[in-house]
Amino acid sequence: MSNVVPGVSPDAPAPSAVSNRPDVKRDAHPFSRSQLEGLMTKRFFYIQAFEIYGGVGGLYDYGPTGAALQANIINQWRNHFIIEEEMLELDTTIMTLADVLKTSGHVDKFADWMCKDLKNGEIFRADHLVEGVIEARLEGDKQARAKEAGESIAVPAEAAGGDDKKSKKKKVKSSAVKLDDALVAEYNSTLAQIDNFDGKQLGELIRKYDIRSPESGNEVSEPIEFNLMFESSIGPTGQVKGYLRPETAQGHFVNFQRLLEFNNGRVPFASAQIGKSFRNEISPRAGLLRVREFTMAEIEHFVDPEDKNHERFDEVKNIEVPLLAKDVQESGKTDITVKTIGEAVSAGVIDNQTLGYFIGRIYLFLVKIGIDATRLRFRQHMSNEMAHYASDCWDAEIHTSYGWIECVGCADRSAYDLTVHSKRTKKDLVVQKAHKEPKVYDAFVPTIIKKNIGPKFKKDAKIVEEAILEMDQKKLAELESQLKNGSAPLKVCTGQTFELTTDVVTVEMKTIRETVREFTPNVIEPSFGIGRIFYSLLEHSFWTRAEDQDRGVLSLPPLVAPIKALIVPISSNEKLAPLVKQVSRKLRSAGVASRVDDSNASIGRRYARNDELGTPFACTLDFASLSKGTMTLRERDSTAQRIGPIDQVIDVIRQLCDASLDWEGACKILPEYSGQQDVEA
Amino acid sequence: MSNVVPGVSPDAPAPSAVSNRPDVKRDAHPFSRSQLEGLMTKRFFYIQAFEIYGGVGGLYDYGPTGAALQANIINQWRNHFIIEEEMLELDTTIMTLADVLKTSGHVDKFADWMCKDLKNGEIFRADHLVEGVIEARLEGDKQARAKEAGESIAVPAEAAGGDDKKSKKKKVKSSAVKLDDALVAEYNSTLAQIDNFDGKQLGELIRKYDIRSPESGNEVSEPIEFNLMFESSIGPTGQVKGYLRPETAQGHFVNFQRLLEFNNGRVPFASAQIGKSFRNEISPRAGLLRVREFTMAEIEHFVDPEDKNHERFDEVKNIEVPLLAKDVQESGKTDITVKTIGEAVSAGVIDNQTLGYFIGRIYLFLVKIGIDATRLRFRQHMSNEMAHYASDCWDAEIHTSYGWIECVGCADRSAYDLTVHSKRTKKDLVVQKAHKEPKVYDAFVPTIIKKNIGPKFKKDAKIVEEAILEMDQKKLAELESQLKNGSAPLKVCTGQTFELTTDVVTVEMKTIRETVREFTPNVIEPSFGIGRIFYSLLEHSFWTRAEDQDRGVLSLPPLVAPIKALIVPISSNEKLAPLVKQVSRKLRSAGVASRVDDSNASIGRRYARNDELGTPFACTLDFASLSKGTMTLRERDSTAQRIGPIDQVIDVIRQLCDASLDWEGACKILPEYSGQQDVEA
Incomplete structure (x- = not known):
């Protein structure tokens, strides 16, 4: 998996989160990753696992807020995909028989290249090492050139998102050394192709550019x-x-026949699974984006290779999606084209309706849970970067402060997996489909004369028989004509050649009446990295108040926010306690997850904490609540407050949470509250 | 974890599933485990993982029905515990740093005893081997005695659940050899204690009774x-x-300080986690009951050790629960006492309110999801079987064809885990609680004279200082009086003794004004084995029709049934198709998970399939549906059919599913359908 797209400078500043509400000023301050990360720890969204033991790279624990946000994202995913499309959900084991992953190709091919500091034994991922050192040299070159020109190159770290880039590469210090123009060009070209090099090529680069262990200066x-x-x-x-x-997919494939039977023998159908997968990364980095244990949600949609149309294609065909096709990238560009799914499939940019259907559904899902649509694109894999099993692949990439991140892969795995498992286990993993009308055609058919083939070829008889049965029509035609002339040479898989004669096999042209077609289905696989989506969503949701840069807000949509409503008694007066309980109970029966904050903190501080937790609404109970039965409703993003009878406010919150009402609509129902507007000042 | 309770004969036949409905005759045929297992495979509830590769012991994949049933159980669990009690949900890593599990004691103590066939290398779990061989010998003795007496000992396998027992122990064949009466008594006593032996004792039994590898006859x-x-x-x-x-619990403990902070520094609070855990069993057996990968749901409830009362205890105190206390077991009996939780806590049978509260909540949960209350008991651990960390423990045990199975453990882990992690990491894992009134008392306080202790004890100074600071009041009193007489010997943890004098330490009685109490909270841990509950529920739900023993029914409650309603068009006539879609859409908007069966099978066969899938309701659409807008509603357990307008039937189903209506109530709303009652005959 590669995250940096050739041609996209990773130094481009991240666009600030978009606000489409005139009453919310979200872009007063530039995005700061370190501030977001601080909030994540402080509010226990997630932290490095085994923190009190010093932590382990690439392993993260989700706290109450993070776990709830993740559970809500997964729940939306289950509704959007599994329930809506009646997919067959699976829960297969994490512990996987080595044989299965040998067959799938993972034992041989699922690897990265690493190298070692020859003296102190430090280990590096080879491509990261080359990348880091070259980037540092280019940076040093820039500094040297700037000095020569008498320029200042100090850039405010925050403004350029520079603090983040530095922390990512802090291992490799740059020093101001000017490079030849030709070398700069060579370095840049190397960086652009960094994901394409194999171990041998990386080794050549290391020798050619004398790349050494950055801290120790030792050879690697x-x-x-x-x-x-x-x-x-x-x-x-x-x-x-x-x-x-390393993925949930193999658990689907090894159960294919059971799934097919469950679906009454028919395709298309899809299985789906949500669960943990593991990759023992050499050097985990970039927080939640490259980790060793992660939650995936994968769909395997099994289709007839001769009919990749989709029944519900009409429902997505008018959705406009930002596409970056492979031919554009191969011409060295990164221009995004916005097309409807229908146009893209008609024009052959997207290969087929099923792939197009899922791209549309993925787009709708991501936007629904709060991903900024202007920072989302679908990028087609170029032929040299495709996984070993894929025949076509589109990634949903989300833009973050780390650049464009692959968050969903949508691959056509063709018949690869079912074919290899079937070969290995000698079990049929096929679909039988009745022809509407029997198909009648002429074909060459070999007849093996069992009683002669054994004595003639002895221990090789079986291998000869198999070789004959695997012949296609062209080869059978050739065999037929050779046999007419007496004998035919047959080369088998072991490399041996045998002489066939008509006493062991005959070939005749026959009329075939075929009622059933048997085929290995193709697989379209949308595969979601939940942790990456989770992190991207947090970046897109985070901003700071115009009036106070220290006050962070997480504008998570009510649909996925960990807690939907905070209940805030204005003071710790005991008289308010029964009412707090009552409102809590009422919100629960309305299906709204709420939480009480009856701590001693000032109401302003409690609101601020609430904003950091991403809770969209707060209900404030005061003495008017006791006397008049009213409650105020505060909206997180605008900090605006409205007021109404308790039951009405609860009903408005319920509607806001199930998205049947927006805040503008809520404001039409509930009048503005002016009593304590200044409480947060 | 031990499942067989001393004194309970594992051969006692399983009570048949209880029906409390007069219109459903569930006990016409005895329970057959092999028939249930056949259904599980056929309907893809679960199967052994990597089936096409020959399967791997102790690993199971859940198919669409099993995964949905499991997801529904988990969802009910989340509502019943996490949401209802505002627990802090966590999602911590499966991959665990070895150091953490070294500290918790798992690296040293989480083991079973195994032995090897000395010639062919076959491996056995030692206790299972001893148990199996002795049981076979006792069985052979029975046969020999029966022969002597001229009796027939053939017992119908199904009636005694015998087919199941055989399949469990099929490795050890019995032959009719009569044993001494004394040896029979010795064998029976050994079997009763089989879970209490350590490796050395098992080795002695193996030598004493000449226990050998059952298949090969070789020594082990x-x-x-x-x-x-x-x-x-x-x-x-x-x-x-x-x-x-091996459990999710350690993920809670290592995050304790973060959780406490999230809860504003206050106890009690509970964290909860649902996720996979792993145990590399030596010889997995008994299907889903002893597996290598399984889903757990664990709660860690942190309490003040001085106050284990529970705020909501009143809500459970009147629930009657079947208890098997340790003193009863220690007197060799297994009599269950039914008591209210309130009585049991008052009488000290259950140690405290918090433990009692969770026992009540566990009972309510299990019965709600469909566990037969008459086959459920809470058994207290005897002192010799408690886990290394527990100070008291009650297991919710469910009766199945395998005997009584531990499905939920409810342990008081005291302060064990937090204490050991705190010691190992030198991080404070404590709660600070303000006294309502400052506590004023006199106590001996040591004062160490820093400037002298270093020069005097040199490299040992730190160890001496620590030993002084760890002294309790009794030791300090002694030290004070010894110092008055000149000097005092101090023995430290290394075994060395040092001489203390007043130039390095003084001890004085001082008046202490304590405003804050600092303590390590105790942990009450309800820990649920979801797979075991899942399997027990299936046994309790399964029965066969009185009129046809081959027709299985899974009477799963609507709350957890994988699919709530089946939509059955009476024929494949195209005119019905739009109506099928419409009903499907309407059920979905009513929140009812449904599935269409428009296969060519007869309607009777489709109903039978439906019964096997545990789907409680079926909506049948026929031509009257087109002309009159009616739909019939079939109830799975009684096979009774009612009829009504489509929208009304859907509304009745919705109420049946959210348990606001029972079938008796539904029959009052919808009239009986008599049109095609014979369709299933």
């Missing part, structure tokens, strides 16, 4: 392959090897 | 310890060791 070893799967052994003998799954 | 090795955790290594160096967590 040749890159060697490191498989990214966590290995373990199942049972007490140590003889059954297992891996923690 | 001395039992050796096998740690049940899956081991792996984190990162590329191989130097950071990790284990897959």
Whole structure:
């Protein structure tokens, strides 16, 4: 998985989060990643796992707010995909038999290149090392050139998002050394292709550019392959090897026949699974974006390879999506084209309706949970970057302060997986589809004469028989004509050649009446990295108040916000307590997750805490609530307050949460509250 | 974890599932485990993982029906515990730093004993081997005695649940050899204590009784310890060791300070987590009951050790629960006492309100999701079987064809975990609670004279200082009086003794004014094995029709049934198709998960399939639906059919599903349908 797109400078500042509400001024201050990260820790969204033991790279624990946000995202996902489309949900094991992953290609190919500091043993991911060192040299070159020209190059870190870039690469210090123009060009070209190099090529770059361990200055070893799967052994003998799954997909494929039977033997159908997967990254970095344990949500949609149309295509065909097709990238550009899904499929930019349908559904899902549509694009994989199993692939990429991040892959895995598992296990993983009308055609058919083939070829008889049965029409035609002339040479998979004669096989043209077509279905796989979506959503939701840069706000949509409403008694007076309980109970029966904040903090501080938790609404109970039965409703983003009878306010919140009402609509129902507008000042 | 309770014969036949409805005759046929297991596979509730690769013991995949049932159980759990009680939900990593599990005691103590066939290398769990061989010998003795007496001992397998017992122990064949009466008594006593033996004792039994590998007859090795955790290594160096967590609990404890802070520094509060855990069982058996990967739901409720009362205790105090206390078991009995939670806590049978509160809540949860209350009991652990961390423990045990199964543990882990992690990491894992009134008391206080202690004890100064600071009041009093006489010997943790004099330490009685009490909270831990509850629920739900023993029914409550309603068009006539879609859409908007069965099977077969899937309701659409807008409603358990206008039937189903209406009530709203009552005959 590669996140940096060739041609997109990773130094481009992140666009600030978009506000489409005139009453909310979200872009007064530039985005600060370190401030967001501070909030994540302070409010226990997530932290590095085993913090009190010093922490472990690439492992994160989600606290109450993070776990709830994640659960809400998953819940929306389940509704949007599984329930809405009647997918077959699975829960298969994480511990996976090594044999299965050998067959799928992961044991041989799921690896990164690493190299070692030859003296102190420090380990680097080879491409990251080359990238880091070259970027540092280019930075040093810039500094040297600026000095020469007498320019100042100090850029306010926050404004350029520079604090973030630095923290990512802090290992590699730059020093102001000017480089040849030709070398600068070479370095830039190397960086643009960094994801395409294999171990040998990375080794050549390391020698050519004398790349060394950044801290120690020591030489590093040749890159060697490191498989990214966590290995373990199942049972007490140590003889059954297992891996923690690197994706949930194989659990679908090995159960294909059971799923097909459950679906009454028909395709298309889709299975879906939400669960943990594992990748033993060499050097985890970028917070939640490159981790060792993560939650995925994967769909495997099984289709007839001859009919990739989709029944519900009409529902998405008019959705406009930002596309970055492979031919554009291959011509060195990154221009996004906005097209409707219908146009893109007609024009062949997107290969088929099913792929197009899922791209549309992915777009709708991401925007629904709060991803900024202007920072979302679908990028097609170029041929050299495709996974070993894929025949076409579009990634939903979301723009963050780390650049464009692959958050959803939508790949056409063709018949790859089912074919390899079927070959390995000798089990049929196929669909039988009745022709509407029987298909009648002529074809060459071989007849093997069993009683002769054994004695003639002895131990090789089986291999010869298999080779004959695998022949296509062209080869059979050739065989037929050769046999007419006496004998035919047959080359088998072992490399041996055998002489066929008509006493062991005959070939005749026959009329075939085919009532059933048997085929291995193709698989379209939308695969969601929930942690990456989660993090991107937080970046898109975070901003700071115009009047006070220290006051962060998480503008999470009510649909996914961990808590929907905060209940705030204006004081700790005991008289308010029964009312607080009552409102809490009423909100619960209305299906609104709420929380009481009856701490001693000032009401302004409690609102501020609430903003950091992303809670969209706050109900404030005061003495008027006791005497008049009213309650105020504060909206997080605008800090505006409205007032109304308690039951009416609760009903408005319920509607705001299930998205049947927006804040503008709420303001038409509830009058403005002017009593304590200055309480937050 | 031990499942067989001393004194309960594992051969006692399972009571058949209870029906409390007069219109449903559920007990016509005895329960057959093999029939249930057949249904589980056929309807893809679950199957052994990697089936097409030959399967792996102890690993199971859940298919669409099983995954949905499991998701519904988890969802009910989340509502019943997390939402209802505002617990702090966590999602911590499965991959766990070895250090953490070393501290918790799992690296040293989380093991079973195994032994090896000395010739062919076959591996056995030592206690299972001893148990299996002795049971076979006792069985052979029974046969021999029966032969002597000229009796027939053939028992119908189904009636005694015998088919199941056989499949469990099929490795150990019995032969009719009569044993001494004394040996029979010895064997029976050994079996009753089988869970209490350690490796050395198991080794002695193996030698004493000449227990050999059942298939080969070879001798077996001395039992050796096998740690049940899956081991792996984190990162590329191989130097950071990790284990897959054997429980989710440690993820709560290492985050305790963050959780406490999130809860504004106050106890009691509870954290909760639902997720996968792993145990590398030596010889998995008993289907879903002893597996290598499983879903747990765990609560860690942190309380002040001086106040284990519970705010909501009144809500559960009148619930009657079946209890099996430890003193009863220790006197060799298994009589269950039914008491209210209130009585049990007052009488000290259940130690405190918090433990009692959770026992009540666990009872309510299990019964709500469909566990037969007459086959549920709470059994207190005896002192010799308690886990290393527990100070008291009650298991919710559910009766199945395997005997009584521990499905929920409810342990008081005291301050064990927080204390050991705090010691290891030197981080404070404590609560500070302000006294209402400052506490004023006199106490001995040591004063260390820093400038002298260093020069006097040099490198040992720190260890001496720590030893002084750890002294309790009694020791300080002694020290004070010894110092008055000149000097005092101090023995430190290393075993060395030092001489203390008043130039390095003085002790005085002082008046202490304490405003804050600092303590390590105790933990009450209800821990749910979701897979075991899932399987027990299936056994309690399964029965076969009186009129046809081959027709299985799963009477799952609507609350957890994978699909709530089946939509059945009476024929494949195209005119019905739009109506089918419409009803499907209407059910979805009513929040009812439904599925269409428009296969070519007869309507009777489709109903039968539906019964096996546990779907409580079926809506049948026929030509009257087109002409009159009516729909019939079939209830799974009684097969009774009612009729009404489509919208009314949908509304009745909605109410049946959210439990605001029962079938009796539904029958009052919808009249009986007599049109095609014979369609299933």
